[in-house]
Amino acid sequence: MKPHPSGRPRGIRGAAALGLAAAGALLVGLAATPSGAADAAGPVLRDLAQAQGKYYGTAVTASKLNGTYADIAGSQFNSITPGNEMKWESVEPSRGTYNWSGADAVVNFAQAHDMEVRGHTLVWHSQLPGWLTGGSWTADQLRTLMTDHITTEVGRYQGKITHWDVVNEPFNEDGTFRQSLWYTKLGPSYIADALRAARAADPDAKLYLNDYNTDGTGAKSDGMYNLVKSLKAQGVPIDGVGFQGHLILGQVPSTMKANLQRFADLGVDVAVTELDIRMTLPATDAELAQQKADYRAVTDACVAVSRCRGVTVWGFTDSDSWIPDVFDGQGAATPYDEGYRPKPAYYGIAESLGWTGDGGDPGDPDPDPTTGCTVGYTVTSQWNTGFTANVTVKNTGSSPVNGWQVAWAYPSGQRVTSGWNATVTQSGAQVTAANAPYNATIGAGGSVSFGFNGTWSGATPRPPRSPSTARPAPRAERPAVRLGGPDGTPPRRPGDRAWKSA
Ligand code: G3I
Numbered sequence: 001m002k003p004h005p006s007g008r009p010r011g012i013r014g015a016a017a018l019g020l021a022a023a024g025a026l027l028v029g030l031a032a033t034p035s036g037a038a039d040a041a042g043p044v045l046r047d048l049a050q051a052q053g054k055y056y057g058t059a060v061t062a063s064k065l066n067g068t069y070a071d072i073a074g075s076q077f078n079s080i081t082p083g084n085e086m087k088w089e090s091v092e093p094s095r096g097t098y099n100w101s102g103a104d105a106v107v108n109f110a111q112a113h114d115m116e117v118r119g120h121t122l123v124w125h126s127q128l129p130g131w132l133t134g135g136s137w138t139a140d141q142l143r144t145l146m147t148d149h150i151t152t153e154v155g156r157y158q159g160k161i162t163h164w165d166v167v168n169e170p171f172n173e174d175g176t177f178r179q180s181l182w183y184t185k186l187g188p189s190y191i192a193d194a195l196r197a198a199r200a201a202d203p204d205a206k207l208y209l210n211d212y213n214t215d216g217t218g219a220k221s222d223g224m225y226n227l228v229k230s231l232k233a234q235g236v237p238i239d240g241v242g243f244q245g246h247l248i249l250g251q252v253p254s255t256m257k258a259n260l261q262r263f264a265d266l267g268v269d270v271a272v273t274e275l276d277i278r279m280t281l282p283a284t285d286a287e288l289a290q291q292k293a294d295y296r297a298v299t300d301a302c303v304a305v306s307r308c309r310g311v312t313v314w315g316f317t318d319s320d321s322w323i324p325d326v327f328d329g330q331g332a333a334t335p336y337d338e339g340y341r342p343k344p345a346y347y348g349i350a351e352s353l354g355w356t357g358d359g360g361d362p363g364d365p366d367p368d369p370t371t372g373c374t375v376g377y378t379v380t381s382q383w384n385t386g387f388t389a390n391v392t393v394k395n396t397g398s399s400p401v402n403g404w405q406v407a408w409a410y411p412s413g414q415r416v417t418s419g420w421n422a423t424v425t426q427s428g429a430q431v432t433a434a435n436a437p438y439n440a441t442i443g444a445g446g447s448v449s450f451g452f453n454g455t456w457s458g459a460t461p462r463p464p465r466s467p468s469t470a471r472p473a474p475r476a477e478r479p480a481v482r483l484g485g486p487d488g489t490p491p492r493r494p495g496d497r498a499w500k501s502a
Helices: 014-018 045-051 067-076 101-112 139-156 181-186 189-201 219-234 256-264 285-304 344-352 497-501
Strands: 055-060 079-082 116-123 163-168 206-211 240-243 246-248 269-280 308-313 373-382 386-395 404-409 415-420 422-427 430-435 447-455 481-483
Touching (some): 055 067, 079 101, 079 308, 101 116, 116 189, 116 269, 139 189, 189 206, 240 256, 256 269, 285 308, 285 344, 386 404, 422 447, 430 447
Parallel strands (some): 055 079, 079 116, 240 269, 269 308
Antiparallel strands (some): 404 430, 404 481, 415 422
């Protein structure tokens, strides 16, 4: 990781983070970088992970697998977990009536993108269909329903799923067995029976137990540890343990690596299966910097344990996360923001996996191969009704820029009150900053900064990308740093590719 000269918390990266939206003819598009797809300069998590002998995975929502969402999932991750589509209520909503559409979509996507699949999940107390939870079954009937379900689902995807979360969340917080439908009717033997049924249906799939709040050592982790030890001793087919990793900002357990290692020492693989790190909204730069450190620490723990197969994030974008629905006022838990812009956390992961480039911190350039221009946006201070922001425009091209504008939107209602080092104007949600006479020229590799004060109420999120730019858009719709005069005069930079294509 590159040290930052100021030692300050670092903000989100560049133009992609700003979500620039420009009015009028756009001369320089910046959409390539925020797509998160591989670009020449940015890290690719799946490649970095593979070089470490790991995977980096994401949970997805099958219905969202198109456009930018699909581009990022398929290019940055080499393992995929269906967030809901393989759960019992999804695949067998009525007894004997199966709906495999969502699960098939995820598996097909994985195959098309050379990804592993984590099957999630076969035996859980939650998201069970009403016909199952409402029925009055004898123990034998319930056991047969469970093993038939496993046989059917695992059998359908035989050879296509590398890891199955066979039993999910079997423990209470104190390490005793959860009083689930399964445990209360069948006793603890349901776990061994489930594993055996899964092994019979797909001998090559790695079979996991999976739980939350077992990430560090403690009573619940001890419960899992003792169970795995006993299953191994009985010869029950158990290949791995999943640690969900639903964490709170700044609270990565210090014992995580040691905990993963002690399970590995039992002779099973381990994986972080549902990583997210939540915080109270709105997220500040300092919190995003902490989150970067947290994502890095979790990934470090996996990298340090040779039997750790990989890490899966529970949704890669804040627009596809369960956190805001369940934890009031909390969110921003994933490595990409709601506009699919990589957050500092993304760079924390990349750095843990060995990446040494710039990104995720204020002052880091945001390489953009299309335009040669990058923009960084940092809220430098914030109080109950106001804030101060700083924007840096960097010319990453090889010739000077003469005249520039930066445009963005504040749909949450922030108002710019005064600016410096640029003429900053606002009309409705739309803000435009044009160069001052004395900083119109940005030399090759150089940068200029401007700042402004603003007001806010309710929330002051970062400027989002406009809807038209959340996906690859025709050139003229792309967000922009506009090179050239504020009146639209052409940039005085001969051969500017973007200008020509506008
Ligand atoms: O599909 C319906 C939709 O038709 C309806 O309009 C909407 C209204 O609320 O609900 C939709 O279903 C939601 C479903 O996610 C799909 O989005 C459910 O209400 C919601 O409860 C369900 O939440 C899922 C949660 O498991 C259920 O416990 C989350 O998406 C999913 O991310 C979450 O994942 C779990 C793991 O499987 C196990 N570990 C914990 C993790 C987080 O809870």
